[in-house]
């Protein structure tokens with residue numbers, strides 16, 4: 001039993017493993033606190049904008065008025081896509097999932113980046129802005145193409161969130177709705193060393209280029225345990241259909257040991273502060289649209305999960321109510337995870353740039369438990 005004695009502790013899921021120091025994002029999962037560069041997410045949601053948060057995450061401080069104006073202008077100027085990227089979007093297979101399209105387009109557009117072969121910090125900072133700007137246009141443009149609608153060019157006079165909704169839906173959103181999308185993007189802009197940021201960091205640690213790190217991040221975000229949950233959460237609400245049916249449906253689901261999408265978190269053991277903000281928006285939208293069925297189903301799900309799983313400390317995460325909000329803002333369900341991605345781009349790039357300041361190849365170990373010293377059997381002699 002010597003091997004068993006020598007066996008190292010395996011950190012399944014890398015629970016409680018720290019891979020770097022950071023000054024970008026602080027999460028207190030016990031108290032439900034989230035800070036970007038020291039600023040509370042609730043203050044940022046109340047007072048800030050996506051553009052300001054992009055500056056904050058990448059530069060490490062809040063901009064002054066002139067800097068904010070110039071960040072806005074830079075982001076707006078970078079939103080249009082190169083004709084070749086547009087051509088790629090038009091050539092995607094029919095019914096291609098938007099997350100796949102986004103991943104492919106980022107990979108493709110890296111070749112057209114004006115600073116493709118420049119990996120200095122300054123060039124990477126500009127690339128980070130371009131990537132952030134263009135993800136929104138890719139998602140909106142593909143949505144119009146697949147629906148057979150006229151593609152809308154970005155409007156540099158509009159804020160990033162408002163322009164995104166306009167490019168998707170074909171009309172300028174009501175200012176309240178535009179603000180909701182802006183805040184949603186702020187809330188999704190970063191979240192520490194989550195799975196997709198870690199995916200990006202692994203790629204970064206090999207000194208791959210910035211676009212490659214974002215491709216890795218998008219690929220990692222796609223899964224239902226991470227960004228994909230946002231789409232499944234709305235699917236759950238749609239399946240239940242009536243608030244009165246929610247409790248029994250969820251209790252059965254839990255009895256069958258199924259996970260409820262939009263609940264639980266590796267770090268939060270209480271309410272995710274972002275979920276509370278999105279819940280309030282979902283409530284306001286339900287009221288303003290005069291139909292609160294989905295909202296009442298969602299709150300019944302929340303009550304049941306939180307009550308039934310109290311001992312496991314399972315609460316709604318940011319994805320649970322976001323789906324309701326995006327749905328009400330006219331965003332197709334399979335664009336929810338891409339919206340998460342385009343909002344997270346500043347966070348991903350900020351973490352990659354921070355990692356490069358003190359880069360070390362990420363190369364963990366796995367503990368071998370298979371057979372050893374097997375005698376090789378020639379093909380003809382195998383049963």
Ligand code: ACO
Nearest residue numbers: 224225226227229258259260261262263264265266312317
């Ligand atoms: N529904 C029901 N039970 C749950 C849920 C859930 N959503 N989440 C956790 N649990 C239970 C688990 O079954 C487990 O119970 P057990 O100890 O009896 O086996 C216990 O709570 C601990 O859960 P783990 O899955 O071990 O916790 P982990 O930290 O690995 O998981 C995760 C976090 C993956 C997010 C999980 O909560 C989950 O699958 N949630 C649903 C998908 C989801 O909403 N993902 C979005 C995450 S947030 C984001 O990416 C923005």
